[in-house]
Amino acid sequence: MTSPHEPAARRLPRRSGPAAVKLLLSFGAALVFLLVLRHAAYVDFPRQVAGFKDGGTPSIAVRREFQAEPGPEKNIWVVELTFAGPQDGRRVYRILLNGDPIGSASPAARSLLVDFPGSRLVSGLNVLEIRSAAPWTFRRLRVKNIYGYSSGSLAGVLFHRDNRYPEASRLPLSSAAGLGMALFFILAAGVNAAVEIKAPSRRGLLAMVGMTRYLISGLLLAALALPVFSRFRIWFDVRSLLVLALIFYGLAFIREWLVLGTKLLRGFAPWAAAAGPFVRQALGRPALRSNGTDLLSWLLIAGLAFLCLIQPGPVVRSGDSLEYVAMLVSWAEFGRPYVTSESIEVMERRLGQAPAPGDNAFFKSLKERFPSLLKNGAEMDLPHFWLYSLAASVFYHPARWLSLNIGLAFMLLHLLVVLAGFLAVRRALGRAAGLCLLLIILGSPLVWFVNKVHVELISVILACAGAALLEAENWAGSALFFGLASAQNPPFAILAGLVFLLGFIRQKWTVFEGRWLVWVAAFGLAAAQPAYYLLRLGILNPVVATGAAKMDRDVFSLRRMFSFLVDPDIGLFTNWPVALALVLLFAFRAARKRACFRSATWIFIAASLPVLLWSQSRSLNLNHGGTYLISRYALWYLYIFFLVLWQIGLSFRKSGSAARRSWLAAGVLAGALALVQFWPSRPEEYLRPTRVSEWLYSRIPGAYDPMPEIFTERYRRIEENLPEDVWAVSNPSGSKILVRRGRMQNFPHGQGLVPIPTCPELDELRVYQEAERRFEAAPKKKYLYINGLARELRRPDIGRRRLD
Numbered sequence: 001m002t003s004p005h006e007p008a009a010r011r012l013p014r015r016s017g018p019a020a021v022k023l024l025l026s027f028g029a030a031l032v033f034l035l036v037l038r039h040a041a042y043v044d045f046p047r048q049v050a051g052f053k054d055g056g057t058p059s060i061a062v063r064r065e066f067q068a069e070p071g072p073e074k075n076i077w078v079v080e081l082t083f084a085g086p087q088d089g090r091r092v093y094r095i096l097l098n099g100d101p102i103g104s105a106s107p108a109a110r111s112l113l114v115d116f117p118g119s120r121l122v123s124g125l126n127v128l129e130i131r132s133a134a135p136w137t138f139r140r141l142r143v144k145n146i147y148g149y150s151s152g153s154l155a156g157v158l159f160h161r162d163n164r165y166p167e168a169s170r171l172p173l174s175s176a177a178g179l180g181m182a183l184f185f186i187l188a189a190g191v192n193a194a195v196e197i198k199a200p201s202r203r204g205l206l207a208m209v210g211m212t213r214y215l216i217s218g219l220l221l222a223a224l225a226l227p228v229f230s231r232f233r234i235w236f237d238v239r240s241l242l243v244l245a246l247i248f249y250g251l252a253f254i255r256e257w258l259v260l261g262t263k264l265l266r267g268f269a270p271w272a273a274a275a276g277p278f279v280r281q282a283l284g285r286p287a288l289r290s291n292g293t294d295l296l297s298w299l300l301i302a303g304l305a306f307l308c309l310i311q312p313g314p315v316v317r318s319g320d321s322l323e324y325v326a327m328l329v330s331w332a333e334f335g336r337p338y339v340t341s342e343s344i345e346v347m348e349r350r351l352g353q354a355p356a357p358g359d360n361a362f363f364k365s366l367k368e369r370f371p372s373l374l375k376n377g378a379e380m381d382l383p384h385f386w387l388y389s390l391a392a393s394v395f396y397h398p399a400r401w402l403s404l405n406i407g408l409a410f411m412l413l414h415l416l417v418v419l420a421g422f423l424a425v426r427r428a429l430g431r432a433a434g435l436c437l438l439l440i441i442l443g444s445p446l447v448w449f450v451n452k453v454h455v456e457l458i459s460v461i462l463a464c465a466g467a468a469l470l471e472a473e474n475w476a477g478s479a480l481f482f483g484l485a486s487a488q489n490p491p492f493a494i495l496a497g498l499v500f501l502l503g504f505i506r507q508k509w510t511v512f513e514g515r516w517l518v519w520v521a522a523f524g525l526a527a528a529q530p531a532y533y534l535l536r537l538g539i540l541n542p543v544v545a546t547g548a549a550k551m552d553r554d555v556f557s558l559r560r561m562f563s564f565l566v567d568p569d570i571g572l573f574t575n576w577p578v579a580l581a582l583v584l585l586f587a588f589r590a591a592r593k594r595a596c597f598r599s600a601t602w603i604f605i606a607a608s609l610p611v612l613l614w615s616q617s618r619s620l621n622l623n624h625g626g627t628y629l630i631s632r633y634a635l636w637y638l639y640i641f642f643l644v645l646w647q648i649g650l651s652f653r654k655s656g657s658a659a660r661r662s663w664l665a666a667g668v669l670a671g672a673l674a675l676v677q678f679w680p681s682r683p684e685e686y687l688r689p690t691r692v693s694e695w696l697y698s699r700i701p702g703a704y705d706p707m708p709e710i711f712t713e714r715y716r717r718i719e720e721n722l723p724e725d726v727w728a729v730s731n732p733s734g735s736k737i738l739v740r741r742g743r744m745q746n747f748p749h750g751q752g753l754v755p756i757p758t759c760p761e762l763d764e765l766r767v768y769q770e771a772e773r774r775f776e777a778a779p780k781k782k783y784l785y786i787n788g789l790a791r792e793l794r795r796p797d798i799g800r801r802r803l804d
Contacts, residue, residue, distance in 0.1 A: 029217040030189035036220050040235045044169035049144040058135035064128050073119035076160035081112040082140040084717040096129040154311045155237035161227040171238050188249045213251035293431040300438040312681040314407030321453040323382045327389035332396035337386045338379045372545045383542040385529045387487040410453045421461040428472040436646040443671025448628045448678040455488045463639040471601050475503030476515035483525035491615035493526035502600045549618040561613040568693035569714050570631035578670045586644045594651040623713045689714045701736040701787040725754045734759040734790035739771040740783045763795045
């Protein structure tokens with residue numbers, strides 16, 4: 001028995017649990033990995049997915065042709081139909097394949113699924129037809145031999161449990177790779193068990209993080225058991241299985257990794273001192289101290305890495321994303337800042353798409369959409385500058401060598417920019433500011449963009465870093481970050497110039513001392529985009545040249561400008577109410593002189609807001625895609641809320657612990673709600689109204705009149721030019737009605753009026769007469785809203801029926 005006076009170094013460590021339980025958990029997890037490797041893993045899977053988009057024209061029947069190889073006759077195929085909005089569950093759709101019916105079904109919410117046997121297909125060309133009694137539209141139609149798949153770092157397929165895929169390439173355990181993976185699982189389990197048994201009891205945050213690894217083995221175990229209690233089966237890509245195993249055992253030794261990383265960073269201190277003050281600041285100190293702010297910051301960075309690389313992983317969609325990927329392939333494979341038909345074909349192969357014979361459809365569409373950017377008939381520049389794709393091309397070939405999704409090149413770039421921005425902000429304003437930057441990323445609508453091939457994440461981080469260095473009066477560094485942001489979004493070049501003016505007013509010519517190279521880099525980056533397009537194509541702004549923006553239309557429309565902040569559908573405050581709460585709390589703390597900015601920062605904010613609002617208002621597409629509800633442009637203003645959050649955090653340092661904990665709990669809750677609302681796996685959504693919009697326009701319709709494009713597309717749920725007979729659009733209750741004067745002229749004196757499709761209960765003649773009366777009072781108006789007259793403008797029979 002150990003004496004109580006025996007030295008502590010000789011006492012036996014306390015055990016954290018029975019050895020048998022630890023052995024069971026360690027080797028049980030390894031067994032799960034081995035079972036998945038043996039029964040539910042593949043190297044290459046023969047999935048077939050025929051997809052069709054843009055069924056925006058209403059019709060009672062849709063007919064599409066597709067190529068297919070049926071495979072085993074008993075395999076179950078799926079017809080998946082996705083709608084733009086919720087559908088009437090009573091409507092029935094009949095599905096015909098090659099002229100024969102294969103089933104009928106009613107939609108559930110926004111989708112419709114119909115299973116059919118592969119024996120109904122023919123090898124080669126097949127014809128699919130979908131019919132319904134009333135006209136309908138769809139957003140996406142797919143015919144596939146699986147139920148679903150993931151192509152990110154966590155790649156896998158979901159299919160019917162009875163399906164067989166002889167063409168699937170598996171990894172035999174008898175092969176060298178299979179034996180190597182099996183040996184790795186077994187050895188790692190043994191080392192893990194040995195460490196766990198000898199280790200003392202572990203408590204605290206690190207122990208909890210380490211225990212989360214069992215979520216991975218639990219997920220794999222549930223996937224193995226899925227066919228027992230459902231009709232589904234899941235297979236995982238072997239590379240994804242290996243990634244999960246590395247994460248699992250990395251979390252098992254998280255404490256050891258942190259200690260080792262700290263020692264390594266300390267070992268680099270001499271090199272960091274020679275490399276300069278910025279690197280010395282980043283590497284000369286231990287990156288992981290016992291400070292809770294540092295620990296939380298690094299955990300948030302790890303969470304961002306998980307979202308970008310593992311789940312949901314990189315997402316490449318059509319539109320701007322595909323253009324960035326096309327430029328990535330052109331840079332990495334051909335070394336060109338423009339795309340050609342050849343580079344587009346390579347891109348499609350890299351994305352797993354089979355290029356269609358003949359002229360490339362995507363390249364042809366680019367030439368039709370952007371004729372002003374075509375040179376020599378074969379070289380196509382894109383409206384978005386190539387610097388984003390060029391930076392990502394550094395990671396392109398490593399991703400290709402590892403047979404990974406090329407979208408990972410952009411994700412690695414995102415993580416690099418996050419880390420660089422975090423270190424720059426942390427050095428300029430302290431640890432709290434670095435943490436605030438990460439909280440803004442994860443606790444705002446920006447989190448939806450972390451795994452998307454879009455520049456929004458990078459633009460916001462660069463703007464936040466520029467604002468932080470401005471507050472620290474590092475004028476050259478601030479201008480450099482804004483110059484970097486302007487390479488993809490030119491209005492930030494004006495902000496870089498504004499930083500220079502503020503620095504010059506404060507320090508005169510001494511602002512250049514020792515910073516000449518930084519200033520040259522900042523001005524060069526700010527001028528890079530217009531200089532490139534001017535020298536190559538003779539234009540200054542490709543967005544204006546392609547007609548996506550206009551300089552001579554509603555030059556100073558305040559409603560158009562402030563839509564990005566206050567509009568119920570696309571605005572920042574309505575989609576992220578935390579922004580309004582931050583402004584009010586900052587005003588309260590500033591009134592008590594506990595929070596404030598430098599005078600230069602106030603001037604910068606006051607000048608930069610109208611610059612960005614005006615430049616964004618030049619866009620012709622206010623209700624754009626590539627986002628989830630909120631406008632991408634609204635995210636540009638997050639640099640202001642980053643500074644506000646930082647000041648609020650500093651103001652509570654001298655408050656009591658109870659007050660700090662209360663505000664911290666409220667902030668965590670608000671950030672968690674935003675994270676759930678804008679979770680990165682949510683699909684693109686910009687053709688439905690937000691809940692705030694629906695409530696406001698049904699309860700207080702006269703409080704705000706949006707721009708017609710936003711209201712029309714959100715409530716019609718279709719992004720296209722209006723048919724000639726659509727002269728009015730309303731919300732479902734009819735309490736807010738948009739009427740266009742030019743469309744009314746197609747029906748003189750109300751003759752031949754068609755019902756208002758978004759609210760058939762409205763009496764179109766009454767609406768027409770009310771609008772006519774109002775247009776006579778305001779002859780210069782091109783459109784107007786009729787607010788709060790839903791009851792008066794309904795059909796008489798509907799009003800009497802409701803009274804009864």
